[in-house]
Amino acid sequence: MSSLNCKTTICVVCLGKPKYRCPGCRVPYCSVSCFRNHKGDSVHLRNLLLNPHLRELMVNLDQGNDKAKLMKAYMQEPLFVEFADCCLRIVEPPQDEDS
Template sequence: MASLNCSAAVCVICLEKPKYRCPACRVPYCSVTCFRKHKGESAALRSLLLNPHLRQLMVSLDQGDNKAKLMRACMQEPLFVEFADCCLRIVEPSREEDS
């Protein structure tokens, strides 16, 4: 069992007191159930990040001068919108998914 030093840490899935950390990304989680959910979310994001077109969009956005204009252009790309939605589902799950 991996011990957690930070008493303020909470499980990234259910916000309970964590007992473990993900071996891949080190985020705290409290149970096998929460780890499996986290792993599933991470797998979806990883799958998207394997796409070379998405990776090129992100590099262009990162290296561009006018980031606001580039972001508006990227948000017209369905692949980038799918990526953004996936990220948002991970950081702010909808209430329907929780039930």
């Protein structure tokens, strides 16, 4: 837990000062509530990645020559959009309106 003493470390959910790390992925979080939010997003992402069609899209995107063109096409696929939204919620959690 010594790495949590770093002044630049923030909770992945609320951006507060973390006290703990997720046992699964080691990201910092500050409370049980934040852990539950993080865990819910992680489970959702994991379930999305089990979908063979999404996995095929991801491989094609990774191996494709024109990634911008592929991204534009894939953003028309509801499954890919759901995946992208889930990733964005994890990377940059929505801020509360009243903060």
